[in-house]
Amino acid sequence: MATERYNPREAEPKWQKAWAEAKLFETDNDDPRPKYYVLEMFPYPSGRIHIGHTRNYTMGDVVARHRRALGYNVLHPMGWDAFGMPAENAAMQNKVHPGKWTYANIDTMREQLKLMGLSIDWTREFATCDVDYYHRQQMLFLDFLEKDLVYRKQSKVNWDPVDMTVLANEQVIDGCGWRSGAPVEQRELTQWFFKITDFSQDLLDSLDQLDEWPEKVRVMQRNWIGRSEGLQIRWELDKATAPAGETELEVYTTRPDTIFGASFMAIAADHPLAKNVAATNPDLAAFCDECRRAGTSVAALETAEKKGFDTGVRVVHPFDPSWTLPVYVANFVLMDYGTGAIFGCPSGDQRDLDFANKYGLPVVPVVMPKDGDAATFQITEEAYVDDGVMINSRFLDGMTPDAAFEEVASRMEAVTIGNQPQAERKVRFRLRDWGISRQRYWGCPIPVIHCDDCGVVPVPKADLPVKLPDDIDFEKPGNPLDRHPTWRHVTCPQCGKDARRETDTMDTFVDSSWYFARFTAPKADEPTDPKAANDWLPVDQYIGGIEHAILHLLYSRFFTRAMRETGHLDLAEPFKGLFTQGMVVHETYRTGSGSGAQWHAPSEIRLEESGGKRRAVVIETGEEAEIGHLEKMSKSKKNTIGPEEITQGYGADTARWFMLSDSPPDRDVEWSDRGAEGAHRFVQRIWRVVSGAAGAIAPGDAAAAGGDGLAMRKAAHKALKAIGEDFEKLGFNRAIARVHELVNEIAPVVEKAASGSNADKAAAHEALSILVQVIAPVMPHLAEECWQTLGYETMVAEAPWPAFDPALVEENSVTLPVQINGKRRGEIVVPKDADKAAVEELVLGADFVTHHLGGAAPKKIIVVPNRIVNIVA
């Protein structure tokens, strides 16, 4: 039967309209069926969607459609992470209001997303820059403030002295501001912080329960929280060298066992002792300034050359009053960590060793391998960091480091100096409180007022929202909120006098730390409807990029706990299942180099192949472009493919199918036109198989089918079982491979069945129905078209997932490979679950076995039931 080609340009809009009219994807909170919440990390509205974005929405959509078919009440919402710097950059460059720019982008991107046929409940959509949303975020802030989860303290920022603005780490390039090029300073500002450290231990312990998270994300979070058990030690300053008013230096260490290997103390440039000495020592003051000019990021500090400056101050060793050690200011010690001071043990730490070698400080080995020789064991270029035995450590000699730790700790705890023990055991966390102040316009205003008399006064809830003013200009440097003529002037809600609004806005990570809760009741007056939040949360399956493995996920875990303390919901962990997907990458095309470099979009390029070498030619100019590496799709490198380019040609289903084929979902996938072509061929093949047979087959008594018909049913039911399991494990690429296998198996049989018995026709109808249902989550439009063609009157999007017949899935015999000495020599067919004795007998009777054994008796026969046989000769 001749059939027309499947036309996605016609079918896709048609079915999207049909779904929308039937309101199939609008979710009712009161639906009594079991709930399933699937969520993809919402996008930043940067301008246009490219198919890189759509891959994870497609994954979520497959999960959503599959779960819906399994009978769940599915929540699958979408929104916009809409505050942030790019809007301000656009405002400065294009003189367009950040809000206007953002909402225009959202409109464009929503339309693009809709082309993909995602089963999203659009009635719940919001953007975090909607006043309705940030109004509720301000309510949360006030509740947190009341519960003592928010406070202010001094903290450092990257300050651009020319642009008069605070810079993000990414805006600091080689120590200079990206726009002004001026050297960046570190400035202390009073800023707002969330007390995430209140939950350090709980955030750490609860990771063990998140067993549907990738192990690597849990490891990253564990390291980030960084729990350590150590000793806080007070070192007495040598009176002859101590500056006025200073008597001791407090140091935190996780290795008190190495105390006899100590050869120097290192303190942060901002340590009070450093500041004290610097006041009378201009050279030190200059060195401290230099340290402050380095970036604020750990990576910048750690990769910078290790430098120190001797303060001249000496400390006295706690176990030897005659032993003094120098105190250095060092550029790798951070005031935020521990006490801002460490003792350096060069033999046991590579960084300390490098430092000691540079400044000619002693290196005394204190731990050596168990079988080492204490008399000759030396450390010169490489520190010894492993376990072993203590040496050169007086009363610790011969102990393990662990025992030495205990010994030092208990001796020092027992010594009292000035009414306090000399040392204290302390659990510390690397995790720092979350600084949320941003000196920017395009963010959620922090709802407080500064009054000269009353201090910091929260904005009364009745006065919320504190709205961002619309009339702003980005012409001048600095924060537009600061220099707005009227916005910041208010009366104090407590005393009625003139007061000033807080002009800091919130970190955009705050916006994304509770949006998943807001989706459960997006129109509620309070931040959440606690019943809806508790019913829906935790999110059953959260899908997003690995780049959010630490901050976004940790902040959201904190927020959920804080919202529980303030009564907005009643759970601790927001995301039950987490999946981190890979990116879609594409090669880049560049002409010119350096500052004259120009990037070209794939659509502007023609690829040629000659002599086994690929060449890229710019179509318009004929110029050859350099083919660059596979990179994440980005606007700046122009290596993006938009969904329209696909939907206008092959259709959304082809793009969805291609993006989930081949590459496992947690790895990157390379977009290639050939791959997309291949995916589209398969779309047409399914259409051909289904539409070609549909008119000649009909539902009926499929169970009566034998021979090919039975084989076809077995193939379909086996595939159905396997694909269902793959979808549950998010094994989309495996599911797709199985669909290919299924089509390969049934296509020839279906054709014959069209002219066969009624039982064969029924078997073909059943097999094709199963095929259509298993492809429906990935290729929903094609599936609807096929479903209709097969004679169904309802849509496949609302059809329940079919059940496989266990009898058709079970095999009663199994092919066992037979190895002799670990090499495969042949195979035998045995009944399923045959016992070992029977298998051994069969194996020993096989020709190829007797041939290989050459008459000798086997030493041993290993039979792994239903798996393999290995004969040891």
Added chain:
RNA sequence: GCCCCCUUGGCGGAACUGGUAGACGCAAGGGACUUAAAAUCCCUCGGCCUUUGGCCGUGCCGGUUCGAGUCCGGCAGGGGGCACCA
């Protein structure tokens, strides 16, 4: 610098919990159909050899095991994160 991940044919990848390495797809080559092209269908497709068979082969070196892509130790290469990008 620290932490984490990855490495299997020409390419993307499959292989459940240590049990037939290369499923499935892409590309390539050959054939059928066609006046021709597209589309479609069929065959071949890790390497080597003395080819109804055999040897080698999962980044490299070593180990555990009857058996290792999978586990352990070491090394190399590539990628990601590092607190104001989102």
